[in-house]
Amino acid sequence: MRKGYLKPWVFGIIAGSMIVLAEAFAGFYPPAAYSFCLTCHTRDLVNTFMNGIFGAHFQTTILARRILMLTSPSVLLGALIAAHGYGEYRRQKSTHPLRYFLYGLMIMTFGILIFGCPTRIVIRTGYGDFFGMVALAGMVFGIWLGTLLIRRRWSRSV
């Protein structure tokens, strides 16, 4: 076992309680269940800058007019501190740049459509949102389809 390794269920308890307490006591309210989402917060961050710099009228939430949504850079910074602090930074060359670019493009587009990244889908399900449960069911079905493709890739390569 690695040094300083954290069990995933401990992460679940800490992050889950932090997210709910942030919405209740720090007032991250107008869209409900909105205190942590990488897709929506990145959308708000980029659109705030686009509106401010180029004078565009892109869609942002009401919360984004009050606070600056620095979620995605902060997650990167926190993970960078952890990776350097425990000596797990390994630079790996990119194997398929264009393919991963398209993956990111598709996840963001469909994430904007259904208002959530995988994390927020789980958060909305925990809040009791019916559409969150529908999205979670769709996500599990999609993962099952993905595992079929992965298995096919394995059997081809062997």
Add this chain to the structure above:
Amino acid sequence: MTVYGTLILGCMSMLIGFLAQRSRMCFVAGVRDYILVRDRELLMGMFSFLITLWIMTSLLYAFNILRIGVPEYGAPAIRVSIEKIGTYSLSVGNLNTLFQKGPTGGIGLLITSRFLYVTLIGGLVIGLVSTLAGGCVLRQHVLLAQGSMDALFFILGFYGAVVIYYGFLYRFFVRLY
């Protein structure tokens, strides 16, 4: 813009990023590992996250600290049509309104709303593409911090898609709601 809220959000996200790197947490890999190799560890992470949220929100709703709210997505074109189905959205009681009779409740309004099918198909595509990319969005951020250049291109596409979506695709996709 308040500095206070920004700081709280930034610190919370930094802590989540730190813990996610330490526990290699990923919401897609939990289900994927269970299907492929019957490894339950990451799936337990997802379930503990879900159950913690469920217990915390139920308690805070019961003590009236957390408001039962409708999601509020800004643009008027989306907001008007979502308000129609908004009674079902984001409340613990929305499973109750699902079974109510009358014009404001019931399953009929729900299964005729296009947002239901958009959500189902969107969730399916997100699950499929995340599995092929090797992790959910949170995991891709952590992988980039660990030095994976594949994740760098993923994040570049992730940011670029916002501009592409609102610049070109918005007028087509907004009809889906």
